[in-house]
Amino acid sequence: MAxxxxxxxxxxxxxxxxxxxxxxxxxxxxxxxxxxLYRDAYSPFWGEPExxxxxxxxxxxxxxxxxxxxxxxxxxRIPLFSISTGKNLGYGGSAGNVSGTVIVDLKRxxxxxxxxxxxxxxxxxxxxxxxxxxxxxxxxKLKVWIDTxxxxxxxxxxxxxxxxxxxxxxxxxxxxxxxxxLEVVMPNGEIVRxxxxxxxxxxxxxxxxYGFGPxxxxxxxxGNVGIVTKMGFHLMPAPEAYQTSVVSVPxxxxxxPLVKIVxxxxxxxxxxxxxxxxxxxxxxxxxxxxxxxxxxxxxPTDEELDQYAASQNRPYWRCELQWYGPASVIATQMxxxxxxxxxxxxxxxxxxxxxxxxxxxxxxxRVHKVAIGIPNMAIFSIGARSPLNPSPSDGHxxxxxxxxxxxxxxxxxxxxxMDVFRQMGMPxxxxxxSTPATWMYRAFVxxxxxxxxxxxxxxxxxxRDVFDRLIKAAAEHGWGEYRTPPAFQDAVMSTYxxxxxxxxxxxxxxxDALDPNGILAAGRAGIWPKHLRKAR
Amino acid sequence: MTTRRDFLQLALxxxxxxxxxxxxxxxxxxEAASALTDPGTLxxxxxxxxxxxxxxxxxxxxxxxxxxxRFRGDITDFxxxxxxxxxxxxxxxxxxxxxxxxxxxxxRWAWDHGLRIAxxxxxxxxxxxxxxxxxxxxxxxxxxxx
Numbered sequence: 001m002a003x004x005x006x007x008x009x010x011x012x013x014x015x016x017x018x019x020x021x022x023x024x025x026x027x028x029x030x031x032x033x034x035x036x037l038y039r040d041a042y043s044p045f046w047g048e049p050e051x052x053x054x055x056x057x058x059x060x061x062x063x064x065x066x067x068x069x070x071x072x073x074x075x076x077r078i079p080l081f082s083i084s085t086g087k088n089l090g091y092g093g094s095a096g097n098v099s100g101t102v103i104v105d106l107k108r109x110x111x112x113x114x115x116x117x118x119x120x121x122x123x124x125x126x127x128x129x130x131x132x133x134x135x136x137x138x139x140x141k142l143k144v145w146i147d148t149x150x151x152x153x154x155x156x157x158x159x160x161x162x163x164x165x166x167x168x169x170x171x172x173x174x175x176x177x178x179x180x181x182l183e184v185v186m187p188n189g190e191i192v193r194x195x196x197x198x199x200x201x202x203x204x205x206x207x208x209x210y211g212f213g214p215x216x217x218x219x220x221x222x223g224n225v226g227i228v229t230k231m232g233f234h235l236m237p238a239p240e241a242y243q244t245s246v247v248s249v250p251x252x253x254x255x256x257p258l259v260k261i262v263x264x265x266x267x268x269x270x271x272x273x274x275x276x277x278x279x280x281x282x283x284x285x286x287x288x289x290x291x292x293x294x295x296x297x298x299x300p301t302d303e304e305l306d307q308y309a310a311s312q313n314r315p316y317w318r319c320e321l322q323w324y325g326p327a328s329v330i331a332t333q334m335x336x337x338x339x340x341x342x343x344x345x346x347x348x349x350x351x352x353x354x355x356x357x358x359x360x361x362x363x364x365x366r367v368h369k370v371a372i373g374i375p376n377m378a379i380f381s382i383g384a385r386s387p388l389n390p391s392p393s394d395g396h397x398x399x400x401x402x403x404x405x406x407x408x409x410x411x412x413x414x415x416x417x418m419d420v421f422r423q424m425g426m427p428x429x430x431x432x433x434s435t436p437a438t439w440m441y442r443a444f445v446x447x448x449x450x451x452x453x454x455x456x457x458x459x460x461x462x463x464r465d466v467f468d469r470l471i472k473a474a475a476e477h478g479w480g481e482y483r484t485p486p487a488f489q490d491a492v493m494s495t496y497x498x499x500x501x502x503x504x505x506x507x508x509x510x511x512d513a514l515d516p517n518g519i520l521a522a523g524r525a526g527i528w529p530k531h532l533r534k535a536r
Numbered sequence: 537m538t539t540r541r542d543f544l545q546l547a548l549x550x551x552x553x554x555x556x557x558x559x560x561x562x563x564x565x566x567e568a569a570s571a572l573t574d575p576g577t578l579x580x581x582x583x584x585x586x587x588x589x590x591x592x593x594x595x596x597x598x599x600x601x602x603x604x605x606r607f608r609g610d611i612t613d614f615x616x617x618x619x620x621x622x623x624x625x626x627x628x629x630x631x632x633x634x635x636x637x638x639x640x641x642x643x644r645w646a647w648d649h650g651l652r653i654a655x656x657x658x659x660x661x662x663x664x665x666x667x668x669x670x671x672x673x674x675x676x677x678x679x680x681x682x
Contacts, residue, residue, distance in 0.1 A: 037647050041640075087644070107648055131616060152612075153641070375616075380637035381609030392636070392666055 002035075002055040004079050004100035006531075015076040019058050022068045027108075029057040038086065038103045040093035042395030044464050044487050046454045052095040052486060054081070057103035063183060063191055063229040069104060070227065071189035073519045080104050081521050082227040084126035084158030087151075090398040090449065090485070091162065097486040097523030098532070104227060106155075113230065114206065117142040120235045121180060121206030126157040126228060130375040145236040145373035147172040152375020157231045161221045163483055167370040168324070169272050170441030172236045176221050177441070180209040183230035184220055187515035197232070206232030222483070223507075224521035225514040239324040242372055244352035245334055248279075248315035249344050252302045252432070255317050256407030261340050262319055263405055266441075270333050272322035273371070274438055276410075280309045280316055281433030294431065297422075299415055305432050315348065317435075322371060327354055393451030399467055400481050401474040402443045403436060410436060412477070413446045420473045424466045445482060464488075471495060486523065493526025508533065578672075579622065580605045582614065582632030589659055589668050590633040597631070611638040615645065623649040629674040633659065635666045642673060652676040 003012045019028045029035060038054045045051040060066045073080050079096070082104040086094030094103060110127030115137060122144075124133060130152040137144055147166035149159055158164075159175050166173035181195030195211040196202040209217070209232075220226045249258050255276075265271045286294060290308060293300040300308075309316045321337055323330040334351070341347050355363055355372075369376045403409045414430055421428035429448040436444035448470075450463045468491055471481065475495035484492045496503055507527045511518070518529020528534070581602045583594035586609060594604045605614050619642075622628060627650045630642070643653055654674035661667050 085648075131620065135616070151641075153645070376610065376612040377615065377641055378610040378612060380611065380641050 002053065002100055004055050004102065005098070007077060007100075011076040012078075015072055015078050016056070018072045018075075019069060022065055022072070023058055023060060027059040027061075029059070030055075038083075038094045038105075040095040040485075042089050042093060042397065042452055042485075043095065044397055044452050044460050044467075044485065046394075046452065046457075046460070048457050048460075050487075051099075052097065052101075053099045054095060054103050055100045057105050059105045059108050061108045063109075063185060066104065066106075066109075066185045066227055066229055067189045067191055070185055070187065070519070073102070074188065074517050077517055078102055078519060079522055080227075080519055081524075082106060082126075084155030084161075085129050085153065087154040088158065088162060090396050091483055092486045095486070096521060097489065101522075106227075106229070109229060112136045115140070115142055115144065115235070116206070117144040117235075117238075119207060120144055120237055121232055122146075122156075122235055123181075123206050123230060123232045124156050125230055126155050128156050129153055130156055130159075134373075134375050143238045145172075145238050146375075147175065147178070147236060148370050148373055148375040149175075150370045151377045151379050152370070153377060156233065157228055160231065160233070161228060163221060165439030167273050167368075167439070168236060168322075168373060170266065172234065173273060173439055174441050175233075176218075178234045179217065180207060180232035180234060181205040181211070182217055182220060182228050182232075184226035184228050186226050187517070187520050191229075192226070193230075195232070197230075206234070219510065222525045224524040224527055225511060227520070236324075236373070238357065239326075240357060241325065241327045241330055242355045242357070242367075243323050243330050243334065244320050244371075245338070246318050246320045246350045246352075247338075247341050248318045248348050248350070250306075250309070250315045250346040252305050252309070252316050252411075253407075254344050254346070255410060257344050258317060258319060258341070259405065259407040259410070261343070262321070265321070265337050265340065270337060272324055274322070275320045276435035276438065277318050277320070278316060278433035278435060279314045279318060280312055281431045286431075294428075299418060300432060315346070316433075327356065330354065394454045395452045396449040397452055397463065397467065397485055398483070399448045399450060399470055400445050400483050401447075401470075401479040402440065402482050403446050403479050405442065405444050409444065410434075410446075413479070416473055416477055417446070417448075417470065420469055421466065424462075424469055426462065426466050440482070446479070489523065490526045576601055577629055578602050578631050579628035580614075580619070580630050582607065582611075582630065582634060582638070584609060584632070584634050584638065587633070587635075587668055593633040593670065602631075607638075609635075609638070611641055615641070620645070623651070627651050627675045629654070629672060631655075631670075631672040633668050633670045635668060639669055639671055646673045650676050 003009060016028065016030065035054055035056060038057055040052065043051050058069055060069055079098060079101045081096030081101040083094045084106050106126040108127055109125040110132060111125045112128055112133060113123040115122045122133065130146060130148040133146055133156055147168045149164050149166050160179050164175045166175060172178050181197035183191065183193045183197060186192055194217050195209045197205040198211050220228050262274045266274060293304060293308060323333050338349055355367065403413050414432055414434055417430040418428050436446040439445060450467060452463065453459055464487065467488060471488060471491050474480065480495055481492045493504055504526065511527055512530055515529060518531055522529050522532050581594045581597040581604050583604050583606045584590040585606050598604045607614055646652060651673050653671060655672040657670045659668045659670055
């Protein structure tokens with residue numbers, strides 16, 4: 001069993017005994033076999049000395065137990081890292097930022113406190129997975145939807161605290177934005193409630209997020225000054241119907257008016273989440289004509305790409321639009337959207353079926369489930385070796401830069417990132433057909449998934465190098481990552497450096513004030529406690 | 537449309553390297569490691585209908601009395617409709633021949649319900665599909681969610 005760094009053996013033994021006194025021996029895990037469960041399955045350092053490995057784990061069942069654990073950790077300077085369900089794959093999994101951390105595993109705190117389908121909110125504990133909340137709603141036939149990420153096995157609270165996102169309307173799919181009130185165990189063990197939750201007997205915890213006075217909730221999202229033990233959420237009324245229509249536009253630069261119009265439609269409430277794509281590039285190795293274009297020392301021109309798309313008899317871009325609500329309202333909104341988009345020459349539409357709820361089994365089988373708030377695991381059915389995917393990896397890292405929500409920004413991001421891959425001598429994950437994800441309401445995330453391998457540290461090193469270079473290249477163009485694995489959190493935070501890292505210095509001041517012993521999630525988001533802080 | 541699945545597919549199809557699945561050693565303390573040879577101890581055998589090897593394994597276990605659950609790559613329905621409810625109160629053993637993805641999910645859920653991998657073996661790959669794994673998940677004693 002590893003001892004946390006800087007902790008004396010006698011103190012470690014005393015802390016473990018006191019953890020057991022609070023939780024019972026069955027909820028304190030120290031064996032190698034138990035502790036191994038908390039490795040980051042997608043670690044870019046797998047098997048290397050830099051891999052973050054934990055020393056032990058504890059699994060409290062109540063907020064009061066969390067408080068006691070934190071007080072013990074403070075007494076003996078034990079580093080803690082809390083997880084909800086620990087499914088943060090691609091962004092660090094359940095491992096902390098430093099080896100030797102004790103994981104506070106909140107999986108047993110899985111109570112749905114309240115769901116209201118007349119005022120549309122929920123209050124849950126961190127161990128509640130999207131599947132759990134969905135089941136709670138379905139079992140009670142509540143007329144309310146959740147907004148779920150893909151896959152759906154993660155924690156509602158944990159995903160929100162990592163600024164996770166989903167697939168429906170903007171106000172719901174930004175999961176931290178849709179939160180309302182927290183219960184938090186602070187680094188000294190004190191239990192604090194925020195928003196209306198701070199008012200004993202409050203009737204609006206899950207509805208009005210601000211309460212009174214300054215809001216501090218953001219400190220606990222991607223932060224390290226508290227362990228969230230309850231959270232309120234706004235929920236979406238279950239609509240009567242759902243329909244999609246895919247608009248296609250023929251030319252590369254049609255993307256610019258397309259995004260402009262779709263933005264207007266979305267921000268005026270006329271559509272749900274749009275999803276951009278291109279049928280031209282496809283997956284797998286490009287055909288010879290496209291490969292010849294892409295493998296040149298310089299990027300192909302718009303005209304060349306348009307000619308290629310035309311030669312394939314395909315429109316360059318497509319965007320799926322989504323509507324929720326009564327069928328008559330959907331029909332009106334869809335017609336309005338089409339009228340607006342027809343201003344782009346060559347725009348064409350393919351309507352999906354109007355789906356009235358509840359769906360038939362066949363409809364359910366065909367629909368994109370997360371778009372209608374149904375958690376699922378279908379994403380894990382891909383990755384199988386195939387002619388298009390001869391080399392399945394062991395996991396992936398997400399590179400997630402936020403770029404402006406414009407067609408111009410997409411085209412610029414393609415160029416910038418293709419240039420980086422070319423300069424680094426790596427096969428490019430970006431092509432002239434790449435589109436960003438639209439999960440964020442007011443910006444795009446130009447996300448890329450880098451494969452990681454457990455048996456090839458040399459390749460993982462190359463991946464880390466290109467990842468670091470991409471972080472810098474993005475920052476040089478005014479783009480910053482919204483979330484990143486622990487291996488890159490210092491690098492990302494270092495790009496948010498306006499006025500000589502003023503933001504980080506504020507974070508460090510808060511960290512020192514609230515967590516003077518630096519026991520909670522050291523290094524998370526690049527925020528280190530004083531005793532581990534390196535000179536910048 | 538471009539979904540998270542597409543992004544992942546794009547990543548996974550990047551022509552970077554040949555790869556093989558690295559499989560952790562089965563936990564030596566797991567109980568009921570006899571499940572492969574005694575289908576009566578299994579709650580269910582998973583059959584991914586996309587793969588002949590999986591179908592053959594399931595049919596063989598079914599002939600010995602095991603209950604078979606069929607799926608096609610996506611484990612969601614079996615998990616949500618069936619296993620998640622059963623494991624809440626009864627951490628029963630399951631087995632199957634699947635690709636890595638479904639097993640990856642089941643293994644992590646199993647950890648939270650007091651089960652671990654008891655048997656795990658890569659099968660020889662025929663054709664172009666991903667390595668298939670024959671596995672048994674069986675009750676363990678610790679680190680449960682409920």
